[in-house]
Amino acid sequence: MLAATPLPPYYAVIFTSVRTETDAGYAVTAQRMLDLAAEQPGYLGEESARNEIGITVSYWLDLESIRNWKAHTDHQIAQELGKSTWYRSYRVRICKVEREYGL
Amino acid sequence: MLAATPLPPYYAVIFTSVRTETDAGYAVTAQRMLDLAAEQPGYLGEESARNEIGITVSYWLDLESIRNWKAHTDHQIAQELGKSTWYRSYRVRICKVEREYGL
Numbered sequence: 001m002l003a004a005t006p007l008p009p010y011y012a013v014i015f016t017s018v019r020t021e022t023d024a025g026y027a028v029t030a031q032r033m034l035d036l037a038a039e040q041p042g043y044l045g046e047e048s049a050r051n052e053i054g055i056t057v058s059y060w061l062d063l064e065s066i067r068n069w070k071a072h073t074d075h076q077i078a079q080e081l082g083k084s085t086w087y088r089s090y091r092v093r094i095c096k097v098e099r100e101y102g103l
Numbered sequence: 104m105l106a107a108t109p110l111p112p113y114y115a116v117i118f119t120s121v122r123t124e125t126d127a128g129y130a131v132t133a134q135r136m137l138d139l140a141a142e143q144p145g146y147l148g149e150e151s152a153r154n155e156i157g158i159t160v161s162y163w164l165d166l167e168s169i170r171n172w173k174a175h176t177d178h179q180i181a182q183e184l185g186k187s188t189w190y191r192s193y194r195v196r197i198c199k200v201e202r203e204y205g206l
Binding site: 001002003005008012014016017018047048049050051052053054055058078083087089090091092093094096097098099100101102103 | 104106107108111115117118119121150151152153154155156157158160186190192193194195196197198199200201202203204205206
């Protein structure tokens with residue numbers, strides 16, 4: 001359930017959000033975006049959790065992979081629905097992972 | 104509830120974990136560590152969510168602030184308890200936040 005990523009350096013996109021009360025297809029689209037992201041070139045893995053806020057961290061080989069995924073047509077449509085309908089607020093942080101360790 | 108961080112660059116520590124079944128003071132210590140982290144020099148904010156996995160992202164001014172927090176005595180004790188008792192597995196990823204945007 002934790003992402004098995006390669007040795008750094010690689011990139012992370014930290015997406016944190018507060019949802020509205022409106023469902024309107026959210027769960028289906030969110031799952032579809034996770035599945036679709038996993039098919040993209042440069043995708044390395046993903047970790048998600050939600051209670052009061054949602055946090056999804058996706059891992060990528062490089063900045064170009066992140067740009068391409070952001071520009072993917074289906075993802076663009078989902079991003080617009082996110083802004084208009086599903087999210088009260090969100091932050092996207094693009095990060096270079098410099099070091100990793102764990103248990 | 105989302106962290107209000109300054110303009111990049113700054114640093115993020117992505118801590119993702121899978122818990123054991125053992126509570127043994129986990130909730131109290133986890134909250135105390137969040138409170139204590141917030142008092143450290145260079146601390147910029149924090150975001151947490153947990154359901155199947157836990158994700159805590161803390162934000163820091165620089166790598167030195169992260170090193171100092173990792174070495175803090177009370178935090179060291181909590182880290183040992185985490186390894187021995189609370190976490191089945193975890194990953195720590197140290198990242199440089201290069202870009203941020205949102206709604």
